[in-house]
Amino acid sequence: MHHRRQFLSTTTRSLALGSVALFIGCGALAQPSYTVPLAQLQEMVGTKFPRSVPVQGLFDLNLQAPQLRLLPAVNRLGATMAVDAAGPALRRSHGGSFDVEFALRYEASDRTLRAHQIKLGRLDFPTLKPAVTDLLNAYGPVLAEQSLREVTLHQLRPQDTAVFDGLGLQPGPITVTAQGLEVAFVRKP
Structure with missing residues (x-):
């Protein structure tokens, strides 16, 4: 019984860590925007x-x-x-x-x-x-x-871009969407 609980606990932790890694990986691919x-x-x-x-x-x-x-x-x-x-x-x-x-x-x-x-x-x-x-x-x-x-x-106010500035990003492409304008942030050259 102890081995089964340990196996389930280890498997659950592995799945959770994998999900976090996948989430972080996807987040890195997503372009931040305003x-x-x-x-x-x-x-x-x-x-x-x-x-x-x-x-x-x-x-x-x-x-x-x-x-x-x-x-x-x-x-x-x-x-x-x-x-x-x-x-x-x-x-x-x-x-x-x-x-x-x-x-x-x-x-x-x-x-x-x-x-x-x-x-x-x-x-x-x-x-x-x-x-x-x-x-x-x-x-x-x-x-x-x-x-x-x-x-x-x-x-854009300084507070609108402060987080992006700190990450070395600047406003880039502007896309018109059904919700408004989406300003993508890209790496500063």
Whole structure:
């Protein structure tokens, strides 16, 4: 009976140690990450708007805070923005909207996630003549770039990265998921 208990005790300890080793081994393979939820991104981008973008001295586009959406299938964010066009070339103010998609990059100097690689959808102004809307769409990519280029969507605080810093890791690839942005941490060079 004593041998059976000792065998079971030894076997149980071996299985437990094996499980811990397997867990540690799997953990070493898993890349540590930090997730930023969509609501937090929306709150941060909201502080950067409204914005005004002049168009060739003819009129200004006044942009309201974008409504962000996650696009995990293409690893980008999308945004719909309300815009108001007004100025000397227009008789009155015209409301409209436009859609953009963009990727994200990490800026180490201030620990921020920023918009870049901006692609504009079509600008839509229901009350403007089609020729004027076409003119706006010709300037569209430049307008999108001016309005969103390098807009900060999130800033990591020192306490957000302190553990990773101590392990010799730094923010790396940013992945758009259904839950938000996942910032992977990679070894510092």
